Amino acid sequence: MSIGVASRARLAALAAALCLALLAGCGNSDSGDGGKVTRVDVVTGAAGSGFDPAEIYRKLSPGVVTVTSLFGSGNGADAGQGSGFVVDGKGYVVTNAHVVTSGSGSNIKKASEVYVQFPDGNQVRGEITGFDPNADVGVVKVDPSGLDLVPLKLGRLAAVHVGDAVAAIGSPFGEQGSLSVGVVSAKDRTIEALTQFSISDAIQTDAAINRGNSGGPLLDANGRVIGINSQIRSSGGGSVGVGFAIPVDTVRRSVSEIRAHGEVRYAYIGITSQPLYPQLADRLGVPVDEGAVVAAVVQGGPADKAGIKGGDREIRFQSTLVKLGGDVVTKVNGQKVTRQQDFSELISRFKPGQVVELEVYRGQDKRTVKVKLGDRPTTVQAP
Numbered sequence: 001m002s003i004g005v006a007s008r009a010r011l012a013a014l015a016a017a018l019c020l021a022l023l024a025g026c027g028n029s030d031s032g033d034g035g036k037v038t039r040v041d042v043v044t045g046a047a048g049s050g051f052d053p054a055e056i057y058r059k060l061s062p063g064v065v066t067v068t069s070l071f072g073s074g075n076g077a078d079a080g081q082g083s084g085f086v087v088d089g090k091g092y093v094v095t096n097a098h099v100v101t102s103g104s105g106s107n108i109k110k111a112s113e114v115y116v117q118f119p120d121g122n123q124v125r126g127e128i129t130g131f132d133p134n135a136d137v138g139v140v141k142v143d144p145s146g147l148d149l150v151p152l153k154l155g156r157l158a159a160v161h162v163g164d165a166v167a168a169i170g171s172p173f174g175e176q177g178s179l180s181v182g183v184v185s186a187k188d189r190t191i192e193a194l195t196q197f198s199i200s201d202a203i204q205t206d207a208a209i210n211r212g213n214s215g216g217p218l219l220d221a222n223g224r225v226i227g228i229n230s231q232i233r234s235s236g237g238g239s240v241g242v243g244f245a246i247p248v249d250t251v252r253r254s255v256s257e258i259r260a261h262g263e264v265r266y267a268y269i270g271i272t273s274q275p276l277y278p279q280l281a282d283r284l285g286v287p288v289d290e291g292a293v294v295a296a297v298v299q300g301g302p303a304d305k306a307g308i309k310g311g312d313r314e315i316r317f318q319s320t321l322v323k324l325g326g327d328v329v330t331k332v333n334g335q336k337v338t339r340q341q342d343f344s345e346l347i348s349r350f351k352p353g354q355v356v357e358l359e360v361y362r363g364q365d366k367r368t369v370k371v372k373l374g375d376r377p378t379t380v381q382a383p
Contacts (some may be wrong), residue, residue, distance in 0.1 A: 023154070051165035051221045053181045060223050062119050063150035064169045064216055066176050067095050067126075067140065069111035071102055077112070083170035083216030084116065084140065085152050090143035094232055094255055095195055095215030097131035100138045104194045106213065106378040108133055114311070116142050119177050130258035134266055134376065136230055136246055136253035138215075152217055155224030157201060157249045160184060168229055168243075170216025182207030191231050191244045195378050197266075199225045200345045201247040203227045209243030213300035218245040227251070265377035267350040270301020271308065273343050274320075276328060282319055286328050286361050290336065292343035294326035306371040309362065331359035341351075347373070 026293040065084045071078045080102075084095030093116055101110050105148050110128050117123040124142050164184045172178050186204040193199050205218060209229050222274040227245025234240050257264040273292035283290050286308035296310040297303045311323025330337055333356050348354060352375040 008175060011123055014217050016066045016230055051181075053167045053179060055360050056167050056221075056223050057179045060150065060171050060217075060219065061177050061179070062148070062150055063175065064119070064160065065093055065153045066171045066174075067093070067099050067115040067215060068115045068117065069100050070113040070115075071109070071111055073112060081171065081174060082214035083212065083229070085169075085215075085217045087154075088151050089144060089149050091142040091147070091149070092129070092255075092259070093126065093142060094228070094251065095138045095140060096228060097136045098136040099215045100128050100140060101131055101133070101194070104133070104164075105196060108194060108378075116140060117176070118147065120148065122147060130262040132254040132258060132264040132377070134197055134264065135250050135254045135262075137198055137228065137251055137258070139255055139258045152219075153224050154248050154252055155220055155222070155363060157187075157203075157226070157247045160187065160203065160220065160248075161225050162186060165221050166205055166207055166226070167219045168205070168209060169214060169219070170213035170229060172208075172210035172212045174212055178213075180208035188238055189244060191246075195376075197376065198344075199246060199250065200342065200348075201250065202230075203245040203247055205243050205245060206241040207243060208239045208241070210239050225251070255332060257259045257372070263353050267347055267352050267354065267373040268302065268376035269356075269371060269373055270298035270303045270345050271329075271343070272296040272310070272320060273302075275327070275339050275342060277339070280317060280322065283322075284324065284328070287364060288328065288330050288361060290338045291328045291361070292331040292337050293322070293328055295323035296326075302371050302374045306358075306369050308358070308360065308369060308371070329358050329363040330361060331357075333357055352376075 084101035111211045114126040126140040129139040189202040231244040233242040276291040311326035
């Protein structure tokens with residue numbers, strides 16, 4: 001279950017227990033103009049002496065904020081609340097896109113007003129710099145004048161391993177500055193975006209994540225942000241130890257593009273695919289064990305124009321439904337398509353308008369196909 005921005009309450013009730021549903025975070029420290037900036041190093045001794053959540057909290061919680069968004073105007077405005085964190089001395093704050101927007105797909109609307117509350121009691125108005133609904137990342141800018149900003153630093157997804165200790169800081173149920181700890185339960189998870197596409201490489205954690213943690217940082221033992229807390233899976237709406245964070249590499253890309261251009265564009269190829277594995281390869285009669293089985297192509301889309309073929313009949317193989325008769329894509333610009341590095345993830349590394357070379361099998365025959373990528377739409381187009 002995602003912790004979406006379903007909770008909308010009147011502004012007067014906000015102080016009680018108003019919280020958003022999904023979660024966010026990001027940042028590189030960088031001194032800016034106007035405002036006091038505290039340089040934040042990694043937590044001293046943490047890597048050598050073990051995980052020290054108290055020290056992480058002491059040094060970094062001043063950089064974690066509560067983000068309040070208003071939708072509409074006047075006394076009838078709806079409001080939502082989530083978390084966020086400072087990423088530099090210029091006043092940039094990273095949060096989830098769903099913290100500062102409402103709706104999904106082509107119906108996403110940004111908040112009419114946004115306020116950022118700091119742990120020292122300062123609450124200032126912010127301006128939405130932009131948001132990336134495909135990654136559920138949003139960026140808010142506040143005037144740094146007079147604020148004692150504590151920027152958090154971004155880590156790298158490659159340094160994150162299952163079993164690593166982590167800390168989450170945020171405002172669950174409006175309880176500002178709350179700390180929870182746990183471990184990385186898994187990597188390479190896929191979670192829902194605000195569009196009909198998905199977010200890959202998500203981090204799963206058992207650190208307690210609840211409504212209002214949306215947009216807050218997931219931190220490693222060195223105090224670096226490795227993800228933005230965004231969703232939970234729960235049968236009753238509360239934390240049951242299955243939370244998900246948007247991976248830091250995705251966050252870094254989104255924040256960079258938003259700050260540079262105000263938006264993030266994604267490449268689009270117009271293919272629905274399924275992962276190939278050895279037993280399925282034997283059933284399909286292809287001479288490779290890894291790749292993406294093309295189930296369908298969007299009519300008139302980039303892949304269709306390049307002659308990529310989708311499946312024409314469906315069967316049940318083992319426990320899943322599989323489309324037969326489609327091409328199998330095994331490489332994108334020389335990079336292998338695997339279960340760990342899937343087709344959609346590889347395509348997302350390119351920009352709209354770029355041409356990619358696909359290694360494609362149709363039965364036993366191998367060929368190379370060039371595809372000019374388009375712009376990802378806000379909703380999934382039917383094949």
